[in-house]
Amino acid sequence: MKYLKLFTLSIIVIFAVRLSAAESIKIHSIHKETFSCTEHWEGQFKFVGDALGTDCVIGGWYKDDERLFQRNYINQGFKNEDWYGFNKLVLAPCDCKVVEVYVNNVTNVPGIMTPGRASSIAFQTADGKTVLLAHVKDIIVSQGDKVTRGQVVAKVGNNGYSRNPHIHIGAWDENGLPLQIRFDQSTLALLEREQIID
Secondary structure, three states: OHHHHHHHHHHHHHHHHHHHHHOEEEEOOOOOOOEEEEEOOOOOOOOOOOOOOEEEEEOEEEEOOOOEEEEOEOOOOOOHHHEOOOOOEEEOOOOEEEEEEEOOOOOOOOOOOOOOOOOEEEEEOOOOOEEEEEOEEOOOOOOOOEEOOOOEEEEEOOOOOOOOOOEEEEEEOOOOOEOEEEEOHHHOOHHHHHHHHO
16 A cells, blocks of 8 residues: 555656646746846736747846846836847747747837737747747848857847837747746856846
8 A cells, every 4th residue: 555655646746747847948048138027927818929928128227326226227218229128139049940030110119019910030949849039120030040049039129019128938839838938047147147236
């Protein structure tokens, strides 16, 4: 009886580990700069590229004699150029193939959305997972290109259903099931953070 319980528990643990591994994807940082993300909750959007996706905004540092903190824009943020992330480089999330590129040439004014599909790049990994980067601009890759994680592929834009410059990341598996995004923390801009705090 004791061995049966141990065997059953082992099967449950193995199944749980496999299940959780299939529900997420670990990707390279999409920026060299410090950024923060907000996540789409399950059920918020139906399109697979939005489901469980995350929106990432590059921050800049405010520093005076007493304070040091991060914020997303200077002035009132009414111009795209006020946002620290606008025009910053976007990096490939994986060693993968570019399977689709879409361009929307309309740039939104911060706070005002222009309905329409966002400019985007879809990447596919060797094991069939897809990662989508949206609201990009100045895309420098084409469908069929092979890219290396961390390679520059575009710049941060503000197009489609977007209220401010940012990058949306969505991912799904080979069956079209959405994946949660995890960043490889060794690729995040820790050195940049250390330099600004010193």
